[in-house]
Amino acid sequence: xxxxxxSRHRHRHATGIALxxxxxxxxxxxxxxxxxxxxxxxxxDRNDIPILHxxxxxxxxxxxISFEQIPSDFIACTLAAxxxxxxxxxGIDFLATLRAGRDFLINRRVVxxxxxxxxxxxxxxSPPAKRGLSTKLYEALAARRIEITWSKQEILTAYLNRLDxxxxxxxxxxxxxxxxxxxxxxxxxAECALLAGLPKSPTRLNPTKHQKRAxxxxxxxxxxxxxxxDLSATRISSALGEPLTLRPLSENQAAPWLAAHGKNLTxxxxxxxxxxxxxxxxxxxxxxxEKLKAANLRHAAIVVIHNATGExxxxxxxxxxxxxxxxxxxxxxxxxSPGSTLKPFTYLLAMEKNHRIPSSILDDIPTPFRTPxxxxxxxxxxxxxxxxxxxxxxxxxxxxxxxLRELNQIGGPEPLHRLLEKLGFTTLxxxxxxxxxxxxxxxxxxxxxxLTNAYAxxxxxxRHFPPVLFLGEKTTEKSVLDATGCYLISDIxxxxxxxxxxxxxxxxxxxxxxCAVKTGTSSDFRDNWCVGFTPEFTVGVxxxxxxxxxxxxxxGIAGAxxxxxxxxxxxxxxxxxxxFSRPDGLVDISIDCRTGKLVSPDGKNxxxxxxxxxxxxxxxxxxxxxxxxxxxxxxxxxxxxxxxxRENFRMNELALNPAQMPTEPLRIISPENNAxxxxxxxIPSSSSKLRPVTNLPGIAQWRSxxxxxxxxxxxxxxxxxxxxxxxxxxxPQTGASRTLTIQVKSx
Numbered sequence: 001x002x003x004x005x006x007s008r009h010r011h012r013h014a015t016g017i018a019l020x021x022x023x024x025x026x027x028x029x030x031x032x033x034x035x036x037x038x039x040x041x042x043x044x045d046r047n048d049i050p051i052l053h054x055x056x057x058x059x060x061x062x063x064x065i066s067f068e069q070i071p072s073d074f075i076a077c078t079l080a081a082x083x084x085x086x087x088x089x090x091g092i093d094f095l096a097t098l099r100a101g102r103d104f105l106i107n108r109r110v111v112x113x114x115x116x117x118x119x120x121x122x123x124x125x126s127p128p129a130k131r132g133l134s135t136k137l138y139e140a141l142a143a144r145r146i147e148i149t150w151s152k153q154e155i156l157t158a159y160l161n162r163l164d165x166x167x168x169x170x171x172x173x174x175x176x177x178x179x180x181x182x183x184x185x186x187x188x189x190a191e192c193a194l195l196a197g198l199p200k201s202p203t204r205l206n207p208t209k210h211q212k213r214a215x216x217x218x219x220x221x222x223x224x225x226x227x228x229x230d231l232s233a234t235r236i237s238s239a240l241g242e243p244l245t246l247r248p249l250s251e252n253q254a255a256p257w258l259a260a261h262g263k264n265l266t267x268x269x270x271x272x273x274x275x276x277x278x279x280x281x282x283x284x285x286x287x288x289x290e291k292l293k294a295a296n297l298r299h300a301a302i303v304v305i306h307n308a309t310g311e312x313x314x315x316x317x318x319x320x321x322x323x324x325x326x327x328x329x330x331x332x333x334x335x336x337s338p339g340s341t342l343k344p345f346t347y348l349l350a351m352e353k354n355h356r357i358p359s360s361i362l363d364d365i366p367t368p369f370r371t372p373x374x375x376x377x378x379x380x381x382x383x384x385x386x387x388x389x390x391x392x393x394x395x396x397x398x399x400x401x402x403x404l405r406e407l408n409q410i411g412g413p414e415p416l417h418r419l420l421e422k423l424g425f426t427t428l429x430x431x432x433x434x435x436x437x438x439x440x441x442x443x444x445x446x447x448x449x450x451l452t453n454a455y456a457x458x459x460x461x462x463r464h465f466p467p468v469l470f471l472g473e474k475t476t477e478k479s480v481l482d483a484t485g486c487y488l489i490s491d492i493x494x495x496x497x498x499x500x501x502x503x504x505x506x507x508x509x510x511x512x513x514x515c516a517v518k519t520g521t522s523s524d525f526r527d528n529w530c531v532g533f534t535p536e537f538t539v540g541v542x543x544x545x546x547x548x549x550x551x552x553x554x555x556g557i558a559g560a561x562x563x564x565x566x567x568x569x570x571x572x573x574x575x576x577x578x579x580f581s582r583p584d585g586l587v588d589i590s591i592d593c594r595t596g597k598l599v600s601p602d603g604k605n606x607x608x609x610x611x612x613x614x615x616x617x618x619x620x621x622x623x624x625x626x627x628x629x630x631x632x633x634x635x636x637x638x639x640x641x642x643x644x645x646r647e648n649f650r651m652n653e654l655a656l657n658p659a660q661m662p663t664e665p666l667r668i669i670s671p672e673n674n675a676x677x678x679x680x681x682x683i684p685s686s687s688s689k690l691r692p693v694t695n696l697p698g699i700a701q702w703r704s705x706x707x708x709x710x711x712x713x714x715x716x717x718x719x720x721x722x723x724x725x726x727x728x729x730x731x732p733q734t735g736a737s738r739t740l741t742i743q744v745k746s747x
Contacts, residue, residue, distance in 0.1 A: 040063065044268055044271065045274055046272055046274055047275070052256075053177075064173070067134060070157070073231075074188070076225060077221050078117075078156075080199070084228060089121070116143060122158065163199050176191075201414060221235055223236075250381055257321075257330050272311035285316050295559070297544070302539065302563065302567050305467055306536070318330070331450060333447050335445030336526075339528065341446075341518050345416060347395050347421075357619070358390065359390050359596050360596055361596040365385050365387060366642065367695075387647075397499055398518070407439070414434075420454070424450050424464070425450050450463050451531060452538055455540065456533065456538040458489060458490060458532070484585065494579075508562060509532075513577040515533070520556050527543075527551045529543075532568065539571060542564045543560040587614075589612070592607050599622050634654040637696070638695070639656065640699060644655055669694060671692060671742055677720055679722065689717050707725050707727070
């Protein structure tokens with residue numbers, strides 16, 4: 001009975017071996033090995049220089065090469081480490097295999113491998129299997145089949161392109177790139193020996209963590225080379241004494257944010273980035289933010305766009321990718337408050353809808369505006385008001401009040417909201433009223449990339465298309481802005497004289513060539529910006545902190561400005577800057593900057609300015625009646641309150657003209673018609689007094705048949721009592737009046 005069972009066991013074992021042989025010979029196919037493994041996707045710059053090697057789905061990286069690209073030293077080291085008789089056997093080293101089989105039978109486990117390179121190729125190319133005698137036999141027979149049909153060069157190439165060198169680097173070329181940042185042919189003999197020794201145990205011998213182990217393994221490989229005798233003793237000795245100098249690729253990776261834009265790629269993709277420019281701008285951001293750490297500035301982002309194509313030439317996402325406080329956020333894509341950088345688009349609308357020109361006079365005077373929260377009295381950044389200013393001055397000096405007044409006159413925030421959406425802004429929300437007039441001074445979040453491209457649209461004289469990151473992307477162009485308006489805005493933003501009162505010459509906004517530039521600062525110093533353009537390039541900079549901490553009184557000119565200056569100069573290093581050709585239909589004019597009216601050119605008159613105007617919108621001529629004795633320019637009556645206030649530092653050049661009619665029709669700003677007021681008996685002195693507001697403070701006259709109206713400046717005080725009351729206000733200059741009804745109740 002026992003003999004019969006033993007016979008059956010031997011029969012089953014023989015049958016298993018026969019089946020294994022058939023499986024190895026019949027089922028194993030080497031056709032897949034004849035094609036190099038898929039290369040890791042590589043993102044190139046516009047000049048075909050690699051920027052970033054992305055990972056494969058298993059998180060590894062590989063760069064397959066041909067046999068001709070493998071240096072002889074690397075082949076010699078690999079054979080010494082793994083299979084010194086590779087070119088002599090036919091896929092199976094019988095002595096080593098018999099020894100491994102004997103050790104397995106004695107120890108009932110795999111003790112020694114002794115696999116040839118061809119067998120290892122089968123192993124790393126096959127699905128994972130439990131290690132045992134049957135697996136070893138399968139690999140040996142499959143290796144024999146490969147050797148029948150393949151050359152040794154083909155086998156070695158397939159092997160080296162699939163070998164794991166640790167740190168998720170597959171293949172010799174990727175290993176050389178990762179550990180030494182060198183092409184494979186540039187490796188020294190010692191470096192070849194080090195890499196050749198790693199596949200034995202990539203984790204235990206990882207040279208970035210276990211240098212001593214890796215060097216010891218390298219020396220083993222070199223001593224084996226010495227025994228083979230193919231290389232001179234001098235070279236071996238020199239390699240043994242060579243110090244290990246690693247340059248792990250993880251250091252100083254350019255444009256690390258780019259990995260998020262390269263998912264699902266399977267080939268080399270050319271981006272629009274210029275790697276040289278990208279690296280230089282990353283250095284600029286690090287250096288400039290380091291200078292301002294004391295002002296609590298830690299991060300900044302830059303976008304550089306080639307205007308003619310919309311191609312992104314450089315994009316720096318943050319000052320330090322490794323900063324744990326948000327360094328891996330992308331400042332170019334993070335919505336932030338843009339400060340005053342949206343004002344140019346408000347003035348473009350004013351030119352279109354209000355027929356403004358750069359010399360148009362705007363009012364920079366205290367102006368209350370109704371908001372959902374009540375009345376708001378906005379201020380300029382320096383908390384002063386300048387009276388009559390030209391549009392050129394208002395924009396160049398970034399005054400808040402004139403911009404708010406202009407937006408109000410063109411219909412509120414909705415026209416600006418619609419225009420910004422046409423320009424590609426995606427973060428404003430659907431309801432224009434949510435931001436109110438504050439949209440023009442930055443109370444809605446925007447992205448730096450979208451803002452920079454909107455300025456590039458200005459530089460293209462109104463032609464808009466989305467920014468491009470990959471070469472060959474198709475875009476749709478559309479005309480969004482008036483070309484003449486774009487030219488005039490560009491002229492203003494490049495006018496160093498016009499901005500001098502707020503931005504003195506010699507600062508970061510003054511470049512060695514003509515450049516249109518605008519800064520922006522959020523009201524709490526959490527964000528500051530500097531965006532500008534030449535005909536060739538548009539550069540946008542954001543500076544701040546990702547965790548929303550405010551900077552210490554750091555404005556756009558001081559924070560983002562120096563970064564912008566250096567970035568724009570660097571962008572033009574190989575490209576000479578130019579300026580825009582003047583559109584047809586614009587003429588030169590001389591105006592009095594106090595009135596906006598035409599005057600004769602006079603180099604001695606400090607109020608005469610040269611400006612531009614469309615030929616069909618030339619201002620009227622000045623007349624003697626526009627001036628008081630001594631040459632002071634007359635102001636309309638609605639300037640009266642400002643004129644008599646401490647804000648007026650222009651008494652020597654301006655005068656009131658009581659006979660002149662108001663330039664604005666009478667409007668009641670507060671209270672609203674049918675408003676209800678509650679009297680609180682606990683605070684009677686304040687809750688019973690109402691201060692009405694009109695657009696003609698100091699001029700409009702109030703009256704009521706049921707309430708006491710106490711004269712006061714700039715508007716009267718109305719003493720409230722319980723009941724329903726009518727209030728009437730009159731403009732004495734025109735006789736126009738408005739009446740409203742209010743309800744007064746007691747708590």
